[in-house]
Amino acid sequence: MKTVNDYREIVGDKIISDLYKKSRKLSGKSVVHINSTYYGGGVAEILSSLVPLMNDVGLDAGWRTLRGSPDVFSITKKFHNALQGDPIHLTSIKKKLYTETNEDFSTYTHLDHDFVIIHDPQPLPLIKFYKRKQPWIWRCHIDLSHPNEKLWHFLKGFILQYDDVIISHESYRNNIPFEEKIISPVIDPLTPKNMDLSERTINKYLHKYKIPTDKPLITQISRFDKWKDPIGVINTFKLVKEKVDCRLILCGSMAGDDPEGIKIFENVERKANNLIEKGDVILLNFDNNILVNILQRISDVIIQKSIREGFGLTITEALWKETPVVASNVGGIPLQITDGEDGFLFEPNDLDGFAKKIIEILKDPEAYKEVGKKGKEKVRNNFLITRLLGDYLDLLNETLDCR
Numbered sequence: 469m470k471t472v473n474d475y476r477e478i479v480g481d482k483i484i485s486d487l488y489k490k491s492r493k494l495s496g497k498s499v500v501h502i503n504s505t506y507y508g509g510g511v512a513e514i515l516s517s518l519v520p521l522m523n524d525v526g527l528d529a530g531w532r533t534l535r536g537s538p539d540v541f542s543i544t545k546k547f548h549n550a551l552q553g554d555p556i557h558l559t560s561i562k563k564k565l566y567t568e569t570n571e572d573f574s575t576y577t578h579l580d581h582d583f584v585i586i587h588d589p590q591p592l593p594l595i596k597f598y599k600r601k602q603p604w605i606w607r608c609h610i611d612l613s614h615p616n617e618k619l620w621h622f623l624k625g626f627i628l629q630y631d632d633v634i635i636s637h638e639s640y641r642n643n644i645p646f647e648e649k650i651i652s653p654v655i656d657p658l659t660p661k662n663m664d665l666s667e668r669t670i671n672k673y674l675h676k677y678k679i680p681t682d683k684p685l686i687t688q689i690s691r692f693d694k695w696k697d698p699i700g701v702i703n704t705f706k707l708v709k710e711k712v713d714c715r716l717i718l719c720g721s722m723a724g725d726d727p728e729g730i731k732i733f734e735n736v737e738r739k740a741n742n743l744i745e746k747g748d749v750i751l752l753n754f755d756n757n758i759l760v761n762i763l764q765r766i767s768d769v770i771i772q773k774s775i776r777e778g779f780g781l782t783i784t785e786a787l788w789k790e791t792p793v794v795a796s797n798v799g800g801i802p803l804q805i806t807d808g809e810d811g812f813l814f815e816p817n818d819l820d821g822f823a824k825k826i827i828e829i830l831k832d833p834e835a836y837k838e839v840g841k842k843g844k845e846k847v848r849n850n851f852l853i854t855r856l857l858g859d860y861l862d863l864l865n866e867t868l869d870c871r
């Protein structure tokens with residue numbers, strides 16, 4: 469099991485000793501996290517790192533997942549999209565199935581912990597079915613700033629019963645009558661996606677996935693999604709290629725049940741057909757964390773040409789690997805990159821700006837080593853799992869003090 473001590477070499481003694489100090493008053497207190505899946509998605513990934521670390525510093529932390537039928541999870545997926553502005557046909561059947569699933573779960577799930585932390589909307593209604601003896605915190609990872617009004621009205625019926633709401637970004641706020649707290653996302657430097665890798669492992673993967681390294685590489689790691697602008701990336705690449713011989717990799721794992729992703733992938737494949745045939749553009753759709761890690765390490769430039777972005781964990785991951793990042797000035801990206809210092813920012817439609825900077829980096833990679841190093845330090849100081857653990861300890865201490 470991972471312990472906070474494992475991170476000492478990465479973050480230094482002071483951070484580790486602070487974590488122990490913060491946890492002193494919380495020693496032996498029990499906390500349960502509830503979300504809707506043990507595998508897949510950022511929330512499960514974070515919880516699998518966070519929960520063992522909470523235990524390691526002396527809390528009694530647990531993790532449960534809501535049990536429900538595929539029907540109810542297809543409804544909560546619609547809720548997820550509608551919270552981000554999509555239309556939804558909010559019927560009483562949908563509301564009933566959602567609420568009843570939570571009620572059923574409550575009949576066999578004892579919650580006598582000192583703190584209950586609910587992640588995202590799926591288990592949100594649980595609060596209604598317990599006699600509340602402890603603080604309940606809703607940790608929402610979704611942008612709430614433009615929700616579907618009817619759905620928001622319905623969900624607020626549950627949200628208002630909570631003691632605290634945590635969101636990921638200032639711009640995700642909405643009008644609830646208490647201050648949402650902000651905890652920005654982080655990466656875990658010891659997971660397969662971010663850990664250091666040996667030359668041997670890297671070479672083995674490059675061989676297995678047939679990734680050539682004879683020319684400079686530009687890579688975007690992103691779902692095939694219109695907001696990630698894969699066509700814009702190809703057009704930028706064409707401008708770069710006029711000046712420097714190089715390759716582009718678009719890597720985006722795809723859920724088989726995501727029809728939109730498949731359509732966009734096929735569209736990119738059609739549009740870049742010539743370039744793909746020549747081997748100038750490589751499309752990858754494998755779901756493999758080590759491969760992502762390797763691409764972020766071996767690329768000469770990581771591009772992230774999003775039109776809209778949440779926080780942008782791909783940026784955090786790439787900065788951690790000291791690879792120069794050229795990205796859009798949207799969403800959480802400017803929180804992570806100070807333009808010209810530890811990366812480069814352009815407006816999403818400024819293809820010439822993107823291309824010019826990428827050409828400069830490819831022509832003189834040595835000159836950008838320092839930028840890469842600063843990027844890694846930015847992540848070390850702000851966006852690692854140890855910071856998240858500290859944020860949760862602060863939150864639980866504050867909640868304890870307020871009672």
Ligand code: UDP
Binds near residue numbers: 661756760778782785
């Ligand atoms: N990701 C991955 N494989 C891929 C594409 C993306 O594992 O082929 C991961 C990526 O490494 C990151 C996450 O998916 O951890 C994407 O998070 P981000 O915040 O960048 O964007 P989102 O997809 O949530 O909009």
